[in-house]
Amino acid sequence: MSIIFSRQCEYALQAVTYIALKPSGEMTSIKELAKILDIPYHFLGKILQNLVYKGLLISQKGPSGGFALGMAAKDITLFHIVEAIDGVDFTNKCVLGFPECSGKNPCAAHTHWGNLRDGIYQMLVSKNIAEMAKDMKKPEYQLAAG
Amino acid sequence: MSIIFSRQCEYALQAVTYIALKPSGEMTSIKELAKILDIPYHFLGKILQNLVYKGLLISQKGPSGGFALGMAAKDITLFHIVEAIDGVDFTNKCVLGFPECSGKNPCAAHTHWGNLRDGIYQMLVSKNIAEMAKDMKKPEYQLAAG
DNA sequence: CTAGATTAAGATAAAAGACTCCGAATTAAA
DNA sequence: TTTAATTCGGAGTCTTTTATCTTAATCTAG
Numbered sequence: 001m002s003i004i005f006s007r008q009c010e011y012a013l014q015a016v017t018y019i020a021l022k023p024s025g026e027m028t029s030i031k032e033l034a035k036i037l038d039i040p041y042h043f044l045g046k047i048l049q050n051l052v053y054k055g056l057l058i059s060q061k062g063p064s065g066g067f068a069l070g071m072a073a074k075d076i077t078l079f080h081i082v083e084a085i086d087g088v089d090f091t092n093k094c095v096l097g098f099p100e101c102s103g104k105n106p107c108a109a110h111t112h113w114g115n116l117r118d119g120i121y122q123m124l125v126s127k128n129i130a131e132m133a134k135d136m137k138k139p140e141y142q143l144a145a146g
Numbered sequence: 147m148s149i150i151f152s153r154q155c156e157y158a159l160q161a162v163t164y165i166a167l168k169p170s171g172e173m174t175s176i177k178e179l180a181k182i183l184d185i186p187y188h189f190l191g192k193i194l195q196n197l198v199y200k201g202l203l204i205s206q207k208g209p210s211g212g213f214a215l216g217m218a219a220k221d222i223t224l225f226h227i228v229e230a231i232d233g234v235d236f237t238n239k240c241v242l243g244f245p246e247c248s249g250k251n252p253c254a255a256h257t258h259w260g261n262l263r264d265g266i267y268q269m270l271v272s273k274n275i276a277e278m279a280k281d282m283k284k285p286e287y288q289l290a291a292g
Numbered sequence: 293c294t295a296g297a298t299t300a301a302g303a304t305a306a307a308a309g310a311c312t313c314c315g316a317a318t319t320a321a322a
Numbered sequence: 323t324t325t326a327a328t329t330c331g332g333a334g335t336c337t338t339t340t341a342t343c344t345t346a347a348t349c350t351a352g
Contacts, residue, residue: 002151002232007340010243029298038245043341049300062349063297078242078255096224097156098282099184108277109224109269116265123258131254136244153310175328189311195330208319209327 004120009085011039012047013132016056016081020073020133027066047085054084073130082124150266155231157185158193159278162202162227166219166279173212193231200230219279225270237267 005013014037019028030048034041048067051057056076057067069076082088094101094110095117101107151159160183165174176194180187194213197203202222203213215222228234240247240256241263247253 002155002228002234002236004150004236004241005243007243013242014244027298031298040341042343045299046301046341052299059299060349061297061299061347063351065298065349067299095150096159096278097151097153098160106281108281109273112269112273116262116269119262119265123255123262127255127258132242135252135254173328177328186311188313191329192311192331198329205329206319207317207327207329209321209325211319211328213329 005082006086008043008047009082011037011044012051012081012085013078015039015044015048015067016051016069016076016129017132017136019057019067019069020076020129021136022068025068027060027064027068029066032066051081051084056080056084069129073133074128076129077125078127078129078132079121079124150236151228152232154189154193155228157183157190158197158227158231159224161185161190161194161213162197162215162222162275163278163282165203165213165215166222166275167283168214171214173206173210173214175212178212197227197230202226202230215275219276220274222275223271224273224275224278225267228270237263 015033018033018037022028030041030045033039033048034044037044048057048059052059052067052070056070058070059065059067079088094107095113096107096109098107101110103110161179164179164183168174176187176191179185179194180190194203194205198205198213198216202216204216205211205213225234240253241259242253242255244253247256249256
């Protein structure tokens, strides 16, 4: 299949980014998120629950309840979310699965991959949700429910 | 989960690399591969079947039968194998799963990721099985069955 | 205070991926 | 020519991920 992040993780990134677009204090419901981002309702519920547990979001029950960011958008990096959902094992395993591959016995792709891996890590820690949200707001960036 | 290539794909890479170590003309059986590389026997059978179908390997039934490379080791790139097993969709999807993200409507990570993605692609097309095999042959690189 | 909206939580189902089993087909070696 | 080794092909199982369903707990609005 060749993926980097799980579907859960992709949903989480999208949802948190969308929530970051709302004026501070306003709550966003699962219903709205699921509809606009086209994510399965109950599945998204579980994911957001997890993010609340990890402190990245806060939640409120009842009418006009929903979810909001647990800290400033600029302080939530992509890494925070990926780590919360997927974990970050990919940072120290041989990409090609060679069991004996390590720093001391590198496979032919080891060093090359090391650089790429560092690059991915840098991207995750350097990009924050505020930046992501800014791009999502652009007019061309039409969402499912318009 | 954060993976890049499926387990099937990892097994394929390891098996093809091991086969490349054999003198040309000699066949390698599933039995030997499964034992030395510590890969489930029947599962490996299916994977190799697929690689034969795709032309990367050739096979021969019966005693002293097995598998051999379908072309010169230096002409089989990692890309060939990844493409045959996993497909290479990752080369044109948004890493973060944003459905609207594209070259024209890039998300904040798009350009940055584009470079990393190109790097991964370059690694896959530039590394070939002959190079991988050379490293596998090193003495430190002990295999499961010695 | 009540009703309805919403999250929380657990159990369940469906889909995909990883892996196994069995028997048929083929072929080299004895 | 027989036998045994091997790949081939299909069906089936197990596990993980993704997704759904149901009920309980909570809270706001009226």
